[in-house]
């Protein structure tokens with residue numbers, strides 16, 4: 072999670088409520104051997120959801136779209152289970168929730184973990200600290216049974232916070248990181264790795280469908296991919312470096328003119344970031360091009376221009392991913408329109424880095440393939 076933005080209530084967008092997703096089966100038995108299956112999966116890019124057997128299947132976790140800025144789902148910790156609201160974040164690798172000892176004011180408005188009530192809880196005195204783009208958390212490491220949907224991770228290391236900064240007024244209790252173990256600040260096995268190790272997921276993949284709707288029609292699917300959530304074929308992009316959900320991007324253009332990432336750059340695919348972020352210099356130029364002017368923390372544009380502004384095209388692995396103005400401009404509760412572009416990634420040290428957050432991922436269904444170290448993208452339904 073690099074950057075969350077909290078605004079006043081954002082206007083409700085009109086949208087169609089999707090049919091609730093239940094279990095979808097994928098084949099495994101008919102292909103027998105693991106090797107064969109892996110080849111099949113590579114060739115067919117996980118487009119298997121309509122072929123069913125009883126062995127392997129996908130677990131779906133409904134997510135709530137909070138103001139188009141974050142997507143929140145439920146998990147439980149402990150025995151008996153205690154429920155927490157978390158942000159599922161491909162930009163980080165750690166899971167944490169507030170401890171009952173947390174002394175920060177924000178912890179009084181969030182659910183805290185009652186460790187004495189859990190028979191499977193294991194305590195440690197090991198401290199941890201995590202810094203996000205927009206917050207910081209400090210606490211200690213613990214172990215317990217964690218459930219996501221019907222998946223169970225036993226002996227899962229996670230953080231219990233004692234101090235939290237920057238999470239005020241946010242409608243979630245903690246963060247669940249889905250990035251590689253390399254990125255773990257706690258230096259503990261991330262939950263998806265543990266689920267893999269414990270054989271809880273049939274395939275080492277997960278995917279996000281981030282809906283524009285404010286209902287719970289957004290979904291995180293684990294262990295497979297449901298084709299019903301995207302159009303056409305998934306375009307697979309190899310990671311620019313194994314160990315982070317980061318890919319090479321060719322360029323960013325508008326009306327045929329390059330406006331960023333000239334000569335190539337890297338892009339983080341980050342479900343825990345609300346906006347599209349890039350180096351300040353290029354973002355400032357983009358705000359100018361779309362007529363956005365600064366006001367407080369945001370850049371505002373006249374809502375009337377939405378229908379006349381051109382799409383901004385992100386080219387990744389030779390494939391164009393257009394983002395129309397209707398997607399890169401959001402409306403706040405007062406009916407004011409603001410740009411979803413944000414500067415500040417020069418602090419990342421690496422050459423030129425961009426972050427494709429929720430504003431991009433609402434348009435493009437994304438698959439995170441740990442088996443082949445690649446990301447799949449396709450237009451969302």
Ligand SMILES: *[C@@H]1O[C@H](CO)[C@@H](O)[C@H](O)[C@H]1NC(C)=O
Pocket residue numbers: 090091092133287288
């Ligand atoms: C959405 O939420 C409602 C009420 O909380 C629940 O009954 C329904 O099953 C949820 N839909 C999905 C897809 O989980």
Ligand SMILES: *[C@@H]1O[C@H](CO)[C@@H](O)[C@H](O)[C@H]1NC(C)=O
Pocket residue numbers: 133134135143144145154287
């Ligand atoms: C999370 O759990 C709460 C309480 O049980 C429920 O009201 C809410 O709909 C759930 N949220 C999602 C996204 O499933």
Ligand SMILES: *[C@@H]1O[C@H](CO)[C@@H](O)[C@H](O)[C@H]1NC(C)=O
Pocket residue numbers: 251252253313314
């Ligand atoms: C990150 O972890 C992967 C395995 O998950 C490994 O192949 C890679 O070398 C690691 N990268 C770094 C920079 O440690």
